Amino acid sequence: MKDLSMIRADTAGLADGRIFLDSAGSSLPPAIVVDTMIAHLRREAEIGGYQAANERLDDLDAVKTSIATLIGATPDTIALSDSASRSWADFAYSVPLRPGDRILISGADYASNAIGALQRAKATGAVVERIPSDDTGRLDTDALAAMLDERVRLVSLQHAPTNGGLVNPIAEATRIAHRVGALVLLDACQSTGQLPIDVTALGVDAMSSTGRKWLRGPRGTGFLYVRRELAQTMEPARLDLHSAEWVGPQEYRLAPDASRFEFWECGVAARLGLGAAVDYLLDQGPDEVYAAVADRAAYLRKTLPEIPGVTVRDLGTEHSGIVSFTVDGHDPEQLRDRLAEHAITVTVSHASSTLLDMTDRTLPAVLRASPHYFVDHHDLDRFHTTLTTLTH
Template sequence: MSDVLDVEQLRSETPGCKAGAHFNHSGASLPSRQTLETIWDYLREEAADGPMETATRAGERLEAVRADAGSLIGASPGEVAFMGSGSTAWGAAFAALPPLAAGDRILVGRQEWGGNLATMQAAARRAGALIEVIPVREDGSVDAAALASMMDERVRLVSLTWLPANGGLINDAAAVGRVARAAGVPYFIDAGQALGQVPIDVAALGCDVLKAAGRKFLRGPRGTALLYVRREFLSELTPSYLDVSSGPIVDGKVEIRDDARRFEASENSPALLLGLGAAIREARSLGIEAVRDRIASLASTLRDNLRSIPKVTVRDLGSQLSGIVSFTVEGIAPTQVRAALSERGIAIGANGVPYTPLDMAARGLDQIARASVSHLNTMSEIALLSEAVADIARRT
């Protein structure tokens, strides 16, 4: 395993590492002390000097966060908006698309996140539009060639969850982008599990919109998210609501901003955004490639360990794999596995059908246990988790 990262130093700077073995980074990871202190320091200043006054002084620092966020994903600052959650970000962009009409088609990946899918289904139902699933390849990943054969003049959107929530698959998002761009169809990427785990270059992906929460592998605070909107695509989007920041009235006329901040509200949390900025700077200083390589190595070891345990089935799909390791234990519900591990000081997740309804239904799964690996994890923690799962399986 690469020793590019000083993992022990990083763990010493992360208070949560002392609380137990954390394998729920795809739910929410552990922020560094620097990120936490950035938030706390701002809140103390806000309490002493007043919230509005402190925010005014922090203006340049907040714009630096926007620039850093853009650099992290290969975007310009004007293509980045800050939102309170990934769901809010995706929903705001989707609601800004031209209204659907009867017979319109939306093409989605089989692993589409349930929140996005619910939003699309509700809109399609109102309009009489159709949602169709892009076929998958033999390894379970999205089939870009099949997508190309589905394109026609009725397709209004292609939507893909890049790294699905229910397993280790990494879809070929760039291949989908090439198809969508050639057809002139808007392309949305849900990069919730990608941000901070794998390198992101929005130009190479060919997407028009990309969203991701800050709390996952990036290790930012909850209540923060990025929304990228390609500058040339902005004119095709009409926000569903405006305020004095995104669309002020000037001389009696509404002037909608000409950048991605047309999706931002004037009210936000500067403390959380500055904390997000600290997390972004840390990720960039480490190098996302080094983070990706360490996560891949640790996750591969965990999968091998789990596959060797009787009654345990690894449920991951794909040829290219992320740090999200999904599995089931025969005779025990994933939520019970999670609870049993929690009693041993090991945190994992457990996902049901609502998270990825199309894929779970296609594979006949109702729940999976989800152990998501970070560069902060160690081989001793991998062994601890593996041994604990083996003990739980023996007791069933």
């Protein structure tokens, strides 16, 4: 990884001593991402969007290559989209379902995924069921095994939830689900860019992710990985002239790979920015970045409980870079806003985002600090001191 001072100098959002602890929401892009996007927008203004895009066709193809390199895939298994939620829905809505079929979701599943599963069930006569969690809060793989039968068509797994540092046992859960032929769709929105991901080792059939969080890319970007055999045979629920070709009055031909899950129209500047963000991460050395994120989060989990009234709410035995906590007698939103007055950015995760888990724990909301590798221990100490002052 580059010298931390150089990385911080690349990050405009850290100017004037600001402390940014919300990479789980929308992280700070490095300068190359911003410059890449602005340069393309200016080029569009000069020669028009079509010609500007045509000049960058190789670079657009390279975005998929970079993503594939990061997650252990191949470019033909990557479809670009505008968000993780869009990617998740594009796959989930394309899984054929009949009355009585079962969709399994985890207790940590994100609201958008759960709503999509419920809508699909309503439209098809399928049912949505929850996979229990074990005593640590992780997905209970023994309980999953006991639930399985031939009616389970889709298993939705959350790699790292939005409301805390839990990391679920994805590879094991996927092996179990595949015993009955179920398809496994992994939401890696909160893990891509901060945790090691190898889709081949995990064995998942599909994976959705976003650009704006730990990848430090722009908003309005995301991607879908689809296992090659599915990418070549599965028919998406929606098509256009990019995902398929109109070859006769009553006939169309699907694109031969995961691009069948893409639409033609897109924000070209944003996609080039996403590619720049992934390349920036690859240049840093992903393993070093992952280690740095883990270090920052572990430091917070160690030091935050030193403040009277603070309770760290993270579940599980393996942890991500998200640190969730509450402070006795303090409303999370008000405390978030007071920290912002001191140039410290955290966010609040509400029960509506992870309804099953938060209801189980009777938590209406938690504060969420998610330090990326550009945050140092000095920043975290200042955060600790400010939080102590504001709460006592």
